[in-house]
Amino acid sequence: xxxxxxxxxxxxxxxxxxxxxxxxxxxxxxxxxxxxxxxxxxxxxxxxxxxxxxxxxxxxxxxxxxxxxxxxxxxxxxxxxxxxxxxxxxxxxxxxxxxxxxxxxxxxxxxxxxxxxxxxxxxxxxxxxxxxxxxxxxxxxxxxxxxxxxxxxxxxxxxxxxxxxxxxxxxxxxxxxxxxxxxxxxxxxxxxxxxxxxxxx
DNA sequence: CGCCCGATCTGCT
DNA sequence: GCAGATCGGGCGG
Numbered sequence: 001x002x003x004x005x006x007x008x009x010x011x012x013x014x015x016x017x018x019x020x021x022x023x024x025x026x027x028x029x030x031x032x033x034x035x036x037x038x039x040x041x042x043x044x045x046x047x048x049x050x051x052x053x054x055x056x057x058x059x060x061x062x063x064x065x066x067x068x069x070x071x072x073x074x075x076x077x078x079x080x081x082x083x084x085x086x087x088x089x090x091x092x093x094x095x096x097x098x099x100x101x102x103x104x105x106x107x108x109x110x111x112x113x114x115x116x117x118x119x120x121x122x123x124x125x126x127x128x129x130x131x132x133x134x135x136x137x138x139x140x141x142x143x144x145x146x147x148x149x150x151x152x153x154x155x156x157x158x159x160x161x162x163x164x165x166x167x168x169x170x171x172x173x174x175x176x177x178x179x180x181x182x183x184x185x186x187x188x189x190x191x192x193x194x195x196x197x198x199x200x201x
Numbered sequence: 202c203g204c205c206c207g208a209t210c211t212g213c214t
Numbered sequence: 215g216c217a218g219a220t221c222g223g224g225c226g227g
Contacts, residue, residue: 043208052208054223063223081220083209100208131209174208197209202227214215 002157006149009071009090014097017090018044019188021099021155023162025107028153030138034109037127037137038162039155041103041189041196043172045087047096052178055096066145067096074153076134076144083131084140088148088155102173102187104133105195113137129197166191173198 004024011017019042027036045053047067054064054077066075067089075087075098087098104127106113113136117126127133134140139153146153169185176182189196 045208054208059224061224077208078220078222080207080209081222085208087208102208125210129209172208177207204226205224207221207223209219211217211219213217 003149004155004157006070006072009088009148010092011071012091012095012097014044014046014090014099015186017088017097018042018099018186019167021088021101022167022188022190023158023165025156025158026101026104026137026153027108027156028137028139028143029151033112033138035106035113035137036108037104037106037113037133037195038158039101039103040105040193041101041187043100043102043188044186045098045100046186047091047098050178051181052172052175053096053098055098064096067098068094069145071097072148074143074146074148076139076141078141079131084134085130086134086137086139086143100130101133102130103128103189103193103196104137105193106136124194128195165193 048058055067070093071090073089075089079085087100091097127136168191170187171183172187
């Protein structure tokens with residue numbers, strides 16, 4: 001066990017941190033049931049100056065307030081009324097940066113992930129995409145604002161064979177509304193991995 | 202208080 | 215390729 005420490009999440013360069021999260025292992029233990037996957041796709045959301053961020057312009061509400069906490073907490077919210085999306089809050093207190101986890105390669109508890117997804121045959125879309133992976137990992141709003149060094153949801157160091165995977169950067173997905181920030185290449189993924197939500201762009 | 206729409210996924214065409 | 219699902223947040227009145 002090599003859980004990432006509190007200090008890892010205090011980095012205030014959210015793009016650097018989004019890249020560093022690739023290859024690391026996300027775990028949840030829900031009702032005693034362990035599931036885990038390797039992070040293969042992330043997106044950086046750069047706080048108050050990023051038009052695609054929920055904290056753009058300093059917006060501070062019941063939903064977004066956790067983004068302003070110290071790095072190392074979860075930010076889970078409901079999107080389109082259906083999907084829960086999981087983010088890692090980063091940077092020191094008052095700097096509302098976050099990294100959206102968009103793709104995961106299943107590692108542990110795959111049978112349970114399939115059951116949660118209602119799948120009888122394992123296919124890459126089990127955890128390709130932020131809504132899909134949250135469902136597979138059992139992540140919902142009850143896991144919002146959790147300490148990522150705790151016992152319910154946490155991230156561990158990458159296995160050695162994942163530290164040299166090739167990384168690609170491209171525009172973020174589904175943020176056309178962010179106007180001149182929509183094309184910033186703040187999405188990162190492992191080249192060729194099956195569990196990346198969209199292979200191109 | 203009411204209206205609009207979203208960091209998406211699925212299934213049908 | 216595209217519409218529908220589904221509901222809470224955010225903002226204007």
